[in-house]
Amino acid sequence: MTEKRVVRGIKGVKDILPEEIARWQTIEGAARRLSFLFGYQEIRVPIFEVTELFARSIGVSTDIVEKEMYTFPDRDGTSLTLRPEGTAGVVRAYIEHNLGASPQSQKLFYLGPMFRHERPQAGRLRQFHQFGVECIGLESPLADVEVIALLWRFLSAELRLPDLTLEVNNLGDAGDRPAYKALLLEFLKSREGRLCENCRRRMETNPLRVLDCKVPTCREATEDAPRISQHLSPPSRRHFEEVLSGLAALGIAHTLNHRLVRGLDYYTLTAFEVTSGKLGAQNAVGAGGRYDGLMEALGGPNLPGIGFAVGLERVSLLLPDAVVSPPPPMLFVAGFGAQGQPAGLRFLHDLRAAGVRATTDYRASTLKAHLRQADKLGATLVVILGDDEAAKGQVVLRNMQTKQQEDLPLKGAVEALFKRLNRA
Ligand code: HAM
DSSP states (O other): OOOOOOOOOTTBOOOOOOOGGHHHHHHHHHHHHHHHTTOEEEEESSSSEEEEHHHHHOOOOOOIIIIIEEEEEEESSSSEEOSSHHHHHHHHHHHHTTTTGGGGGEEEEEEEEEEOEEETTBBOSSSSEEEEEOOOOOOHHHHHHHHHHHHHIIIISSSSOOOOOEEEEEEEOOHHHHHHHHHHHHHHHGGGGSSSSSHHHHHHOHHHHHHOOOOHHHHHHHTTTTOOGGGGOOOHHHHHHHHHHHHHHHHOOEOOOOOOOOTTTTEEEEEEEEEETSSOOOOOEEEEETTTTOOOTTSSSSOOOEEEEEHHHHHHHHGGGGGOOOOOOOOOEESSSTTTTHHHHHHHHOOOOOOOOTOTTTTTTTTTHHHHHHHHOOSSSOOOOOOOOHHHTTEEEEEEOOOEEEEEESSHHHHHHHHHHOOO
């Protein structure tokens, strides 16, 4: 007996349906266009990697590695993981292919799905998509400014997302961090009783994350915690000052948030996040930062890096309809009758060969049936080719909105239509 039950998709893993595609293509098109303008090249890295890559880069005590990864054994027992983010794979590929040897490969971008086992809610999925960029090998704070400028222009100018805020912080470098962490831990221990269970647990492994906790009592308890900005070495301080003055020079408004820590351990110095007031609880649209120790931690050369990633589902939720590029018009060919039907088929074929988007309905044998279908498909122009038209060597062009019709000679009609549609 055949099983009748419908097989359904997985919770938090969504289909992107044809009706949503124009939004996605608008977003992805803007990402590609802008990356190209800024001199970034596309890279496509695998969707799964050895688990060790993510554990060593994102950090074993992060939420992502501790509880959100899709990890499974390969047939030979090797532990593999669906990528929860893009930076680790890009840095691995950079080392493996010695991309540093080619100056064009310093600046990379990617688009694609990521996987995290989170509790699904609006704007939070288990399979989601990111547009990310990674700028590798540049220590200069101007690289930070460029990456943030790209992110800001993508979200605010290209896609015109509403109610955006850019927040920045300086997390200190590898030299600043140990002394600050010890100081912070001492402070947190003195407030332990006021911290949530999660923070009490995290305190020893990842004390900085406690600053980022959203629980109001934790925020109150850490209000007067020592700030890393007061414990920076002069070079770290200078780096951040130059980032801030670069942003000011480009007119990119930003606020300082000393609690901005980020959920990945590889960050050093600059960290940033763009949120939207229109998103609800999951309000981060895009985020990133510097990761100067990551390449070396993965066994590569000691090269710095900085990048960001944007969550495209969140972008899609915010995207104003006016920004969505409409699909090009579709022409409908209505060929019917003993001569008209084959002539219509040829005409359709010629239109497509000339680069005109066109379709027909193979079931329709009358003009009425064709027009009904053209209407359903939203075609604005219909080419009518019945036996009469075929005999006279012409076609009738019907505007579906105005219902106006005009005759065109069959010879040269494809070129005339191509010109007309490309002018519109
Ligand atoms: P992230 O902050 O983990 O950073 O993710 C970046 C963005 O991805 C978030 O701001 C959010 O918009 C989106 N996102 C994250 N998780 C989900 C989810 N479960 N559902 C929907 N959207 C989500 C990174 O991934 C870093 N690799 C960014 C980076 C690149 N840093 C340096 N280079």
